[in-house]
Amino acid sequence: MQIPIEWQYLNIAIKNTKEKPPYIFEPYENPIGRFQLSCYPLSDAPLEFKKITQEELSSKKWRHSIDCSEKNETHIFICARDDQALTAKYIYNINLRNDSRILDQLKITHSVLDSIVIVPLQERIIAANLDKYDRFLASLVASYDLLYSAINSNSYIELIIVCANQIDAFLRLGIVIKKQLQSCSNDIEIKYLFQDENEKGILERSVFNHALELGIINQTLHNELSQLYNLRNRVVHRYIISPINTRDMVEVSTKYLEHLEKVRILLREIEEQQIGKSFGIYGNGFVRAKSFDNVEIRRAHSWANDKHLLKRFNRKITSEKK
Structure with a gap:
Protein backbone atom coordinates (compact mmCIF):
# COMPACT_ATOMS: atom_id res chain seq x y z
CA MET A 1 0.00 0.00 0.00
CA VAL A 119 1.19 -9.28 -3.81
CA PRO A 120 0.82 -12.53 -5.79
CA LEU A 121 2.28 -15.53 -4.02
CA GLN A 122 5.01 -16.03 -6.62
CA GLU A 123 6.20 -12.42 -6.19
CA ARG A 124 6.24 -12.21 -2.39
CA ILE A 125 9.91 -13.12 -2.00
CA ILE A 126 11.05 -10.31 -4.28
CA ALA A 127 8.59 -7.93 -2.58
CA ALA A 128 10.08 -8.83 0.81
CA ASN A 129 13.58 -8.34 -0.58
CA LEU A 130 12.65 -4.92 -1.96
CA ASP A 131 11.40 -3.96 1.50
CA LYS A 132 14.78 -4.98 2.96
CA TYR A 133 16.48 -3.00 0.18
CA ASP A 134 14.49 0.09 1.19
CA ARG A 135 15.56 -0.40 4.80
CA PHE A 136 19.16 -0.71 3.63
CA LEU A 137 18.84 2.62 1.80
CA ALA A 138 17.22 4.21 4.86
CA SER A 139 20.16 3.13 7.01
CA LEU A 140 22.62 4.45 4.45
CA VAL A 141 20.81 7.80 4.34
CA ALA A 142 20.79 8.05 8.14
CA SER A 143 24.49 7.17 8.35
CA TYR A 144 25.34 10.52 6.76
CA ASP A 145 23.90 12.31 9.80
CA LEU A 146 26.33 10.32 11.93
CA LEU A 147 29.18 11.06 9.52
CA TYR A 148 28.63 14.82 9.52
CA SER A 149 28.14 14.81 13.28
CA ALA A 150 31.50 13.04 13.69
CA ILE A 151 33.23 15.46 11.31
CA ASN A 152 31.81 18.53 13.03
CA SER A 153 32.75 17.31 16.50
CA ASN A 154 36.16 15.86 15.48
CA SER A 155 35.04 12.47 16.78
CA TYR A 156 37.67 10.44 14.97
CA ILE A 157 36.75 6.96 16.13
CA GLU A 158 33.10 7.50 15.18
CA LEU A 159 34.15 8.95 11.83
CA ILE A 160 36.31 5.92 11.05
CA ILE A 161 33.55 3.49 12.03
CA VAL A 162 30.87 5.25 9.96
CA CYS A 163 33.15 5.56 6.90
CA ALA A 164 34.00 1.86 7.13
CA ASN A 165 30.27 1.06 7.29
CA GLN A 166 29.52 3.23 4.28
CA ILE A 167 32.33 1.79 2.15
CA ASP A 168 31.08 -1.67 3.02
CA ALA A 169 27.50 -0.65 2.11
CA PHE A 170 28.55 0.86 -1.24
CA LEU A 171 30.42 -2.30 -2.17
CA ARG A 172 27.52 -4.53 -1.12
CA LEU A 173 25.11 -2.57 -3.28
CA GLY A 174 27.61 -2.64 -6.14
CA ILE A 175 27.84 -6.43 -5.85
CA VAL A 176 24.04 -6.80 -5.95
CA ILE A 177 23.74 -4.58 -9.05
CA LYS A 178 26.70 -6.24 -10.79
CA LYS A 179 25.16 -9.68 -10.26
CA GLN A 180 21.88 -8.42 -11.72
CA LEU A 181 23.77 -7.11 -14.75
CA GLN A 182 25.45 -10.46 -15.23
CA SER A 183 22.23 -12.46 -14.95
CA CYS A 184 19.93 -9.86 -16.61
CA SER A 185 17.46 -10.41 -13.77
CA ASN A 186 15.59 -8.64 -10.97
CA ASP A 187 16.96 -11.05 -8.37
CA ILE A 188 18.33 -9.32 -5.28
CA GLU A 189 20.91 -11.33 -3.34
CA ILE A 190 19.55 -10.01 -0.09
CA LYS A 191 22.30 -11.63 1.98
CA TYR A 192 24.48 -8.66 1.01
CA LEU A 193 21.97 -6.04 2.14
CA PHE A 194 20.31 -7.52 5.20
CA GLN A 195 21.45 -9.51 8.21
CA ASP A 196 18.94 -10.70 10.78
CA GLU A 197 19.80 -10.95 14.46
CA ASN A 198 20.49 -14.69 14.37
CA GLU A 199 22.07 -14.83 10.91
CA LYS A 200 25.76 -15.23 10.18
CA GLY A 201 26.43 -12.34 7.84
CA ILE A 202 29.04 -11.73 5.15
CA LEU A 203 32.11 -10.13 6.72
CA GLU A 204 33.72 -6.96 5.33
CA ARG A 205 36.84 -8.76 4.12
CA SER A 206 34.64 -11.16 2.16
CA VAL A 207 32.83 -8.17 0.66
CA PHE A 208 36.20 -6.78 -0.48
CA ASN A 209 37.03 -10.14 -2.06
CA HIS A 210 33.66 -10.47 -3.81
CA ALA A 211 33.95 -6.89 -5.15
CA LEU A 212 37.40 -7.72 -6.51
CA GLU A 213 36.19 -10.94 -8.16
CA LEU A 214 33.37 -9.05 -9.88
CA GLY A 215 35.69 -6.32 -11.13
CA ILE A 216 34.06 -3.59 -9.04
CA ILE A 217 37.43 -2.71 -7.49
CA ASN A 218 40.95 -3.48 -8.69
CA GLN A 219 43.73 -5.17 -6.73
CA THR A 220 45.31 -1.87 -5.71
CA LEU A 221 42.09 -0.56 -4.16
CA HIS A 222 41.45 -3.94 -2.58
CA ASN A 223 44.85 -3.78 -0.86
CA GLU A 224 44.25 -0.20 0.29
CA LEU A 225 40.83 -1.06 1.73
CA SER A 226 42.29 -4.09 3.53
CA GLN A 227 45.05 -1.93 5.05
CA LEU A 228 42.48 0.63 6.15
CA TYR A 229 40.38 -2.12 7.69
CA ASN A 230 43.40 -3.24 9.72
CA LEU A 231 43.84 0.34 10.95
CA ARG A 232 40.14 0.52 11.80
CA ASN A 233 40.41 -2.64 13.92
CA ARG A 234 43.46 -1.25 15.66
CA VAL A 235 41.64 1.99 16.50
CA VAL A 236 38.43 0.30 17.62
CA HIS A 237 39.83 -2.65 19.53
CA ARG A 238 43.34 -1.62 20.60
CA TYR A 239 43.35 2.15 21.12
CA ILE A 240 44.03 1.77 24.84
CA ILE A 241 46.39 -1.21 24.69
CA SER A 242 48.49 -0.11 21.69
CA PRO A 243 50.89 2.80 21.00
CA ILE A 244 48.42 4.44 18.60
CA ASN A 245 47.80 8.13 19.38
CA THR A 246 44.72 10.24 18.83
CA ARG A 247 46.84 12.27 16.40
CA ASP A 248 47.30 9.12 14.31
CA MET A 249 43.53 8.80 13.95
CA VAL A 250 43.36 12.11 12.09
CA GLU A 251 45.37 10.57 9.24
CA VAL A 252 43.32 7.36 9.33
CA SER A 253 40.10 9.41 9.19
CA THR A 254 41.37 11.40 6.22
CA LYS A 255 42.29 8.23 4.33
CA TYR A 256 38.87 6.76 5.04
CA LEU A 257 37.10 9.85 3.71
CA GLU A 258 39.23 9.75 0.54
CA HIS A 259 38.48 6.07 -0.06
CA LEU A 260 34.80 6.56 0.70
CA GLU A 261 34.63 8.98 -2.23
CA LYS A 262 36.56 6.58 -4.48
CA VAL A 263 34.12 3.75 -3.77
CA ARG A 264 31.08 6.05 -4.10
CA ILE A 265 32.17 7.01 -7.63
CA LEU A 266 32.68 3.35 -8.55
CA LEU A 267 29.16 2.55 -7.32
CA ARG A 268 27.73 5.42 -9.38
CA GLU A 269 29.39 3.97 -12.50
CA ILE A 270 27.82 0.57 -11.84
CA GLU A 271 24.40 2.15 -11.25
CA GLU A 272 24.65 3.98 -14.58
CA GLN A 273 25.39 0.69 -16.34
CA GLN A 274 21.98 -0.56 -15.22
CA ILE A 275 19.90 2.57 -15.81
CA GLY A 276 17.71 2.11 -18.87
CA LYS A 277 17.85 -1.69 -18.79
CA SER A 278 14.65 -3.71 -18.58
CA PHE A 279 15.69 -5.35 -15.31
CA GLY A 280 17.31 -4.68 -11.96
CA ILE A 281 17.04 -2.12 -9.17
CA TYR A 282 17.83 0.81 -11.48
CA GLY A 283 16.36 -0.68 -14.64
CA ASN A 284 12.84 -0.65 -16.05
CA GLY A 285 13.24 2.69 -17.79
CA PHE A 286 14.50 4.73 -14.84
CA VAL A 287 16.75 7.69 -15.50
CA ARG A 288 19.02 9.54 -13.10
CA ALA A 289 17.47 12.79 -11.90
CA LYS A 290 19.67 15.88 -12.06
CA SER A 291 18.35 17.02 -8.68
CA PHE A 292 15.97 15.81 -5.98
CA ASP A 293 12.51 17.34 -5.70
CA ASN A 294 10.80 18.14 -2.42
CA VAL A 295 8.99 14.80 -2.33
CA GLU A 296 12.23 12.81 -2.61
CA ILE A 297 13.93 14.96 0.03
CA ARG A 298 11.02 14.47 2.43
CA ARG A 299 11.05 10.73 1.77
CA ALA A 300 14.79 10.56 2.56
CA HIS A 301 14.20 12.59 5.73
CA SER A 302 11.41 10.21 6.80
CA TRP A 303 13.73 7.25 6.23
CA ALA A 304 16.41 8.88 8.38
CA ASN A 305 13.90 9.72 11.12
CA ASP A 306 12.74 6.09 11.23
CA LYS A 307 16.32 4.82 11.45
CA HIS A 308 17.46 7.25 14.15
CA LEU A 309 14.35 7.44 16.37
CA LEU A 310 16.16 10.25 18.22
CA LYS A 311 14.91 13.83 18.55
CA ARG A 312 18.46 15.05 17.98
CA PHE A 313 18.30 14.00 14.33
CA ASN A 314 14.58 14.48 13.80
CA ARG A 315 13.56 16.40 10.68
CA LYS A 316 10.26 18.02 9.80
CA ILE A 317 8.42 15.89 7.23
CA THR A 318 5.12 17.68 6.63
CA SER A 319 5.09 19.67 3.42
CA GLU A 320 4.42 23.37 3.88
CA LYS A 321 0.99 24.33 2.55
CA LYS A 322 0.95 27.39 0.31
Whole structure:
Protein backbone atom coordinates (compact mmCIF):
# COMPACT_ATOMS: atom_id res chain seq x y z
CA MET A 1 0.00 0.00 0.00
CA GLN A 2 1.01 3.59 -0.56
CA ILE A 3 1.75 5.09 2.84
CA PRO A 4 1.90 8.91 2.95
CA ILE A 5 5.37 10.30 3.60
CA GLU A 6 3.91 12.21 6.55
CA TRP A 7 2.90 8.99 8.31
CA GLN A 8 5.36 7.23 10.58
CA TYR A 9 5.33 3.45 10.96
CA LEU A 10 5.07 2.94 14.71
CA ASN A 11 5.68 -0.79 15.08
CA ILE A 12 9.44 -0.18 14.83
CA ALA A 13 9.30 3.16 16.66
CA ILE A 14 7.67 1.92 19.86
CA LYS A 15 9.95 -0.22 21.99
CA ASN A 16 8.96 -3.85 22.50
CA THR A 17 6.34 -3.66 19.71
CA LYS A 18 6.64 -6.53 17.24
CA GLU A 19 6.19 -6.30 13.49
CA LYS A 20 2.88 -8.13 13.41
CA PRO A 21 -0.77 -7.06 13.05
CA PRO A 22 -1.96 -4.47 13.70
CA TYR A 23 0.51 -2.37 11.70
CA ILE A 24 0.21 1.14 13.13
CA PHE A 25 0.80 4.54 11.52
CA GLU A 26 0.36 8.14 12.59
CA PRO A 27 1.65 11.54 11.38
CA TYR A 28 5.21 12.40 12.38
CA GLU A 29 4.09 15.85 13.51
CA ASN A 30 1.13 16.71 15.77
CA PRO A 31 -0.63 13.34 15.55
CA ILE A 32 -4.32 13.48 16.44
CA GLY A 33 -5.35 10.11 15.08
CA ARG A 34 -3.91 6.71 14.33
CA PHE A 35 -4.29 4.31 11.39
CA GLN A 36 -4.08 0.55 11.92
CA LEU A 37 -4.08 -2.31 9.44
CA SER A 38 -4.33 -6.03 10.09
CA CYS A 39 -3.95 -8.71 7.46
CA TYR A 40 -4.73 -12.43 7.89
CA PRO A 41 -5.24 -15.44 5.64
CA LEU A 42 -8.96 -15.75 4.89
CA SER A 43 -8.95 -19.12 6.63
CA ASP A 44 -7.99 -17.35 9.88
CA ALA A 45 -10.26 -14.33 9.36
CA PRO A 46 -12.00 -12.68 12.35
CA LEU A 47 -15.68 -13.39 12.98
CA GLU A 48 -16.90 -10.18 11.31
CA PHE A 49 -15.81 -11.60 7.96
CA LYS A 50 -18.47 -14.30 8.26
CA LYS A 51 -21.04 -11.53 7.70
CA ILE A 52 -19.58 -10.51 4.33
CA THR A 53 -21.65 -11.76 1.43
CA GLN A 54 -20.14 -13.53 -1.54
CA GLU A 55 -21.10 -10.55 -3.68
CA GLU A 56 -19.12 -8.22 -1.39
CA LEU A 57 -16.17 -10.60 -1.49
CA SER A 58 -16.19 -10.51 -5.28
CA SER A 59 -16.45 -6.71 -5.44
CA LYS A 60 -13.40 -6.25 -3.18
CA LYS A 61 -15.05 -3.15 -1.71
CA TRP A 62 -14.46 -1.97 1.84
CA ARG A 63 -17.30 -2.35 4.34
CA HIS A 64 -17.27 0.79 6.49
CA SER A 65 -18.67 1.19 10.01
CA ILE A 66 -18.13 3.56 12.94
CA ASP A 67 -17.73 2.47 16.54
CA CYS A 68 -17.91 4.92 19.44
CA SER A 69 -16.71 4.54 23.00
CA GLU A 70 -16.62 7.01 25.85
CA LYS A 71 -13.24 8.37 24.69
CA ASN A 72 -12.66 7.37 21.08
CA GLU A 73 -14.38 7.17 17.73
CA THR A 74 -13.14 4.45 15.39
CA HIS A 75 -13.76 4.11 11.66
CA ILE A 76 -13.59 0.40 10.83
CA PHE A 77 -13.01 -0.92 7.32
CA ILE A 78 -13.05 -4.61 6.40
CA CYS A 79 -12.44 -6.21 3.04
CA ALA A 80 -11.37 -9.50 1.48
CA ARG A 81 -8.71 -9.39 -1.22
CA ASP A 82 -7.57 -12.58 -2.93
CA ASP A 83 -6.51 -14.94 -0.13
CA GLN A 84 -6.30 -12.25 2.57
CA ALA A 85 -8.72 -10.74 5.09
CA LEU A 86 -8.01 -7.05 5.78
CA THR A 87 -9.15 -4.96 8.72
CA ALA A 88 -8.27 -1.26 8.92
CA LYS A 89 -9.09 1.28 11.60
CA TYR A 90 -8.71 5.01 12.02
CA ILE A 91 -8.94 5.99 15.70
CA TYR A 92 -9.17 9.44 17.27
CA ASN A 93 -10.55 11.20 20.35
CA ILE A 94 -14.31 11.52 20.11
CA ASN A 95 -14.07 15.24 20.91
CA LEU A 96 -12.35 15.70 17.53
CA ARG A 97 -15.31 14.41 15.54
CA ASN A 98 -15.83 16.64 12.48
CA ASP A 99 -12.55 18.44 13.14
CA SER A 100 -11.16 19.50 9.74
CA ARG A 101 -7.82 17.82 10.52
CA ILE A 102 -9.54 14.50 11.19
CA LEU A 103 -11.61 14.84 8.02
CA ASP A 104 -8.38 15.41 6.06
CA GLN A 105 -6.82 12.32 7.63
CA LEU A 106 -9.90 10.24 6.81
CA LYS A 107 -9.60 11.29 3.16
CA ILE A 108 -5.96 10.14 3.24
CA THR A 109 -7.06 6.90 4.90
CA HIS A 110 -9.46 6.17 2.02
CA SER A 111 -6.63 6.81 -0.48
CA VAL A 112 -4.38 4.41 1.41
CA LEU A 113 -7.09 1.73 1.44
CA ASP A 114 -7.69 2.17 -2.30
CA SER A 115 -3.96 1.66 -2.94
CA ILE A 116 -3.76 -1.73 -1.24
CA VAL A 117 -2.76 -4.62 -3.49
CA ILE A 118 -2.16 -8.20 -2.40
CA VAL A 119 1.19 -9.28 -3.81
CA PRO A 120 0.82 -12.53 -5.79
CA LEU A 121 2.28 -15.53 -4.02
CA GLN A 122 5.01 -16.03 -6.62
CA GLU A 123 6.20 -12.42 -6.19
CA ARG A 124 6.24 -12.21 -2.39
CA ILE A 125 9.91 -13.12 -2.00
CA ILE A 126 11.05 -10.31 -4.28
CA ALA A 127 8.59 -7.93 -2.58
CA ALA A 128 10.08 -8.83 0.81
CA ASN A 129 13.58 -8.34 -0.58
CA LEU A 130 12.65 -4.92 -1.96
CA ASP A 131 11.40 -3.96 1.50
CA LYS A 132 14.78 -4.98 2.96
CA TYR A 133 16.48 -3.00 0.18
CA ASP A 134 14.49 0.09 1.19
CA ARG A 135 15.56 -0.40 4.80
CA PHE A 136 19.16 -0.71 3.63
CA LEU A 137 18.84 2.62 1.80
CA ALA A 138 17.22 4.21 4.86
CA SER A 139 20.16 3.13 7.01
CA LEU A 140 22.62 4.45 4.45
CA VAL A 141 20.81 7.80 4.34
CA ALA A 142 20.79 8.05 8.14
CA SER A 143 24.49 7.17 8.35
CA TYR A 144 25.34 10.52 6.76
CA ASP A 145 23.90 12.31 9.80
CA LEU A 146 26.33 10.32 11.93
CA LEU A 147 29.18 11.06 9.52
CA TYR A 148 28.63 14.82 9.52
CA SER A 149 28.14 14.81 13.28
CA ALA A 150 31.50 13.04 13.69
CA ILE A 151 33.23 15.46 11.31
CA ASN A 152 31.81 18.53 13.03
CA SER A 153 32.75 17.31 16.50
CA ASN A 154 36.16 15.86 15.48
CA SER A 155 35.04 12.47 16.78
CA TYR A 156 37.67 10.44 14.97
CA ILE A 157 36.75 6.96 16.13
CA GLU A 158 33.10 7.50 15.18
CA LEU A 159 34.15 8.95 11.83
CA ILE A 160 36.31 5.92 11.05
CA ILE A 161 33.55 3.49 12.03
CA VAL A 162 30.87 5.25 9.96
CA CYS A 163 33.15 5.56 6.90
CA ALA A 164 34.00 1.86 7.13
CA ASN A 165 30.27 1.06 7.29
CA GLN A 166 29.52 3.23 4.28
CA ILE A 167 32.33 1.79 2.15
CA ASP A 168 31.08 -1.67 3.02
CA ALA A 169 27.50 -0.65 2.11
CA PHE A 170 28.55 0.86 -1.24
CA LEU A 171 30.42 -2.30 -2.17
CA ARG A 172 27.52 -4.53 -1.12
CA LEU A 173 25.11 -2.57 -3.28
CA GLY A 174 27.61 -2.64 -6.14
CA ILE A 175 27.84 -6.43 -5.85
CA VAL A 176 24.04 -6.80 -5.95
CA ILE A 177 23.74 -4.58 -9.05
CA LYS A 178 26.70 -6.24 -10.79
CA LYS A 179 25.16 -9.68 -10.26
CA GLN A 180 21.88 -8.42 -11.72
CA LEU A 181 23.77 -7.11 -14.75
CA GLN A 182 25.45 -10.46 -15.23
CA SER A 183 22.23 -12.46 -14.95
CA CYS A 184 19.93 -9.86 -16.61
CA SER A 185 17.46 -10.41 -13.77
CA ASN A 186 15.59 -8.64 -10.97
CA ASP A 187 16.96 -11.05 -8.37
CA ILE A 188 18.33 -9.32 -5.28
CA GLU A 189 20.91 -11.33 -3.34
CA ILE A 190 19.55 -10.01 -0.09
CA LYS A 191 22.30 -11.63 1.98
CA TYR A 192 24.48 -8.66 1.01
CA LEU A 193 21.97 -6.04 2.14
CA PHE A 194 20.31 -7.52 5.20
CA GLN A 195 21.45 -9.51 8.21
CA ASP A 196 18.94 -10.70 10.78
CA GLU A 197 19.80 -10.95 14.46
CA ASN A 198 20.49 -14.69 14.37
CA GLU A 199 22.07 -14.83 10.91
CA LYS A 200 25.76 -15.23 10.18
CA GLY A 201 26.43 -12.34 7.84
CA ILE A 202 29.04 -11.73 5.15
CA LEU A 203 32.11 -10.13 6.72
CA GLU A 204 33.72 -6.96 5.33
CA ARG A 205 36.84 -8.76 4.12
CA SER A 206 34.64 -11.16 2.16
CA VAL A 207 32.83 -8.17 0.66
CA PHE A 208 36.20 -6.78 -0.48
CA ASN A 209 37.03 -10.14 -2.06
CA HIS A 210 33.66 -10.47 -3.81
CA ALA A 211 33.95 -6.89 -5.15
CA LEU A 212 37.40 -7.72 -6.51
CA GLU A 213 36.19 -10.94 -8.16
CA LEU A 214 33.37 -9.05 -9.88
CA GLY A 215 35.69 -6.32 -11.13
CA ILE A 216 34.06 -3.59 -9.04
CA ILE A 217 37.43 -2.71 -7.49
CA ASN A 218 40.95 -3.48 -8.69
CA GLN A 219 43.73 -5.17 -6.73
CA THR A 220 45.31 -1.87 -5.71
CA LEU A 221 42.09 -0.56 -4.16
CA HIS A 222 41.45 -3.94 -2.58
CA ASN A 223 44.85 -3.78 -0.86
CA GLU A 224 44.25 -0.20 0.29
CA LEU A 225 40.83 -1.06 1.73
CA SER A 226 42.29 -4.09 3.53
CA GLN A 227 45.05 -1.93 5.05
CA LEU A 228 42.48 0.63 6.15
CA TYR A 229 40.38 -2.12 7.69
CA ASN A 230 43.40 -3.24 9.72
CA LEU A 231 43.84 0.34 10.95
CA ARG A 232 40.14 0.52 11.80
CA ASN A 233 40.41 -2.64 13.92
CA ARG A 234 43.46 -1.25 15.66
CA VAL A 235 41.64 1.99 16.50
CA VAL A 236 38.43 0.30 17.62
CA HIS A 237 39.83 -2.65 19.53
CA ARG A 238 43.34 -1.62 20.60
CA TYR A 239 43.35 2.15 21.12
CA ILE A 240 44.03 1.77 24.84
CA ILE A 241 46.39 -1.21 24.69
CA SER A 242 48.49 -0.11 21.69
CA PRO A 243 50.89 2.80 21.00
CA ILE A 244 48.42 4.44 18.60
CA ASN A 245 47.80 8.13 19.38
CA THR A 246 44.72 10.24 18.83
CA ARG A 247 46.84 12.27 16.40
CA ASP A 248 47.30 9.12 14.31
CA MET A 249 43.53 8.80 13.95
CA VAL A 250 43.36 12.11 12.09
CA GLU A 251 45.37 10.57 9.24
CA VAL A 252 43.32 7.36 9.33
CA SER A 253 40.10 9.41 9.19
CA THR A 254 41.37 11.40 6.22
CA LYS A 255 42.29 8.23 4.33
CA TYR A 256 38.87 6.76 5.04
CA LEU A 257 37.10 9.85 3.71
CA GLU A 258 39.23 9.75 0.54
CA HIS A 259 38.48 6.07 -0.06
CA LEU A 260 34.80 6.56 0.70
CA GLU A 261 34.63 8.98 -2.23
CA LYS A 262 36.56 6.58 -4.48
CA VAL A 263 34.12 3.75 -3.77
CA ARG A 264 31.08 6.05 -4.10
CA ILE A 265 32.17 7.01 -7.63
CA LEU A 266 32.68 3.35 -8.55
CA LEU A 267 29.16 2.55 -7.32
CA ARG A 268 27.73 5.42 -9.38
CA GLU A 269 29.39 3.97 -12.50
CA ILE A 270 27.82 0.57 -11.84
CA GLU A 271 24.40 2.15 -11.25
CA GLU A 272 24.65 3.98 -14.58
CA GLN A 273 25.39 0.69 -16.34
CA GLN A 274 21.98 -0.56 -15.22
CA ILE A 275 19.90 2.57 -15.81
CA GLY A 276 17.71 2.11 -18.87
CA LYS A 277 17.85 -1.69 -18.79
CA SER A 278 14.65 -3.71 -18.58
CA PHE A 279 15.69 -5.35 -15.31
CA GLY A 280 17.31 -4.68 -11.96
CA ILE A 281 17.04 -2.12 -9.17
CA TYR A 282 17.83 0.81 -11.48
CA GLY A 283 16.36 -0.68 -14.64
CA ASN A 284 12.84 -0.65 -16.05
CA GLY A 285 13.24 2.69 -17.79
CA PHE A 286 14.50 4.73 -14.84
CA VAL A 287 16.75 7.69 -15.50
CA ARG A 288 19.02 9.54 -13.10
CA ALA A 289 17.47 12.79 -11.90
CA LYS A 290 19.67 15.88 -12.06
CA SER A 291 18.35 17.02 -8.68
CA PHE A 292 15.97 15.81 -5.98
CA ASP A 293 12.51 17.34 -5.70
CA ASN A 294 10.80 18.14 -2.42
CA VAL A 295 8.99 14.80 -2.33
CA GLU A 296 12.23 12.81 -2.61
CA ILE A 297 13.93 14.96 0.03
CA ARG A 298 11.02 14.47 2.43
CA ARG A 299 11.05 10.73 1.77
CA ALA A 300 14.79 10.56 2.56
CA HIS A 301 14.20 12.59 5.73
CA SER A 302 11.41 10.21 6.80
CA TRP A 303 13.73 7.25 6.23
CA ALA A 304 16.41 8.88 8.38
CA ASN A 305 13.90 9.72 11.12
CA ASP A 306 12.74 6.09 11.23
CA LYS A 307 16.32 4.82 11.45
CA HIS A 308 17.46 7.25 14.15
CA LEU A 309 14.35 7.44 16.37
CA LEU A 310 16.16 10.25 18.22
CA LYS A 311 14.91 13.83 18.55
CA ARG A 312 18.46 15.05 17.98
CA PHE A 313 18.30 14.00 14.33
CA ASN A 314 14.58 14.48 13.80
CA ARG A 315 13.56 16.40 10.68
CA LYS A 316 10.26 18.02 9.80
CA ILE A 317 8.42 15.89 7.23
CA THR A 318 5.12 17.68 6.63
CA SER A 319 5.09 19.67 3.42
CA GLU A 320 4.42 23.37 3.88
CA LYS A 321 0.99 24.33 2.55
CA LYS A 322 0.95 27.39 0.31
